[in-house]
Amino acid sequence: MTKLSVNINKFATLRNSRGGSNPDVVKAAMDAEAFGANGVTVHPRPDERHIRYADVRAIRPLITTEFNIEGNCQEQKFIDLVLEVKPHQVTLVPDALGQITSNHGWDTLRHADYLREIIGVFKAAGIRTSIFVDPVINMINGAAETGTDRVELYTEPYAVHFALDREAAVAPFTAAAKRAHELGLGINAGHDLDLQNLQFFARNVPHLAEVSIGHALVCDALYYGYENTIQLYLRQLK
Ligand SMILES: CC(=O)[C@@H](O)[C@H](O)COP(=O)(O)O
Ligand SMILES: NCC(=O)COP(=O)(O)O
Numbered sequence: 001m002t003k004l005s006v007n008i009n010k011f012a013t014l015r016n017s018r019g020g021s022n023p024d025v026v027k028a029a030m031d032a033e034a035f036g037a038n039g040v041t042v043h044p045r046p047d048e049r050h051i052r053y054a055d056v057r058a059i060r061p062l063i064t065t066e067f068n069i070e071g072n073c074q075e076q077k078f079i080d081l082v083l084e085v086k087p088h089q090v091t092l093v094p095d096a097l098g099q100i101t102s103n104h105g106w107d108t109l110r111h112a113d114y115l116r117e118i119i120g121v122f123k124a125a126g127i128r129t130s131i132f133v134d135p136v137i138n139m140i141n142g143a144a145e146t147g148t149d150r151v152e153l154y155t156e157p158y159a160v161h162f163a164l165d166r167e168a169a170v171a172p173f174t175a176a177a178k179r180a181h182e183l184g185l186g187i188n189a190g191h192d193l194d195l196q197n198l199q200f201f202a203r204n205v206p207h208l209a210e211v212s213i214g215h216a217l218v219c220d221a222l223y224y225g226y227e228n229t230i231q232l233y234l235r236q237l238k
């Protein structure tokens with residue numbers, strides 16, 4: 001069954017908005033696991049707009065499922081943090097500094113040498129690697145050449161087009177997953193997945209190991225409660 005990794009970035013957004021410690025981000029990570037999630041994802045951005053480096057250090061020793069750290073490996077500070085805390089998985093995302101959120105995958109052909117080198121560093125430290133990619137066959141082929149363990153399919157385009165034509169929206173992801181599997185790559189996915197679009201995605205993308213979901217899940221939790229919301233998302237993956 002596809003695993004659910006809860007991205008708790010937006011708990012930190014709410015906490016930072018008042019400068020205090022409420023909501024407790026560490027508790028949000030622990031409760032995600034207690035409520036049935038298969039993992040916790042954080043994305044400490046260089047400006048620490050939500051998840052802070054201190055949050056990552058505090059959470060790491062308490063994780064009993066899987067800890068996934070996403071970030072821009074072009075920042076030495078990020079590389080050092082990951083090697084220090086040694087999560088189960090690091091997901092490399094090619095964000096520029098000022099981006100409001102992640103909005104594209106790696107050009108795995110143009111950045112092949114760089115990705116191969118940094119992936120080798122994390123793998124040598126015993127950390128599973130995943131790289132954020134668009135569902136483009138050439139990019140999947142390029143990802144395989146980097147030595148990464150997994151790819152994470154960037155799913156915003158799917159979410160945007162889902163309501164209009166779900167079959168057309170999922171088709172590139174189905175094809176990309178089949179190609180990735182042929183090449184021996186593990187398959188993750190994330191960005192803008194939600195209670196409406198998740199089940200169709202999971203049923204039409206083969207070999208899907210993990211989805212990481214944050215923004216919509218936290219928004220839903222405001223209405224349905226955190227524990228109930230995690231259960232609702234898990235039911236979409238059955
Ligand atoms: C890489 C990706 O799509 C998400 O993991 C990212 O963490 C979202 O970042 P924000 O929560 O800052 O929008
Ligand atoms: N990798 C995707 C992720 O962790 C969360 O993305 P979103 O659900 O906040 O859009």
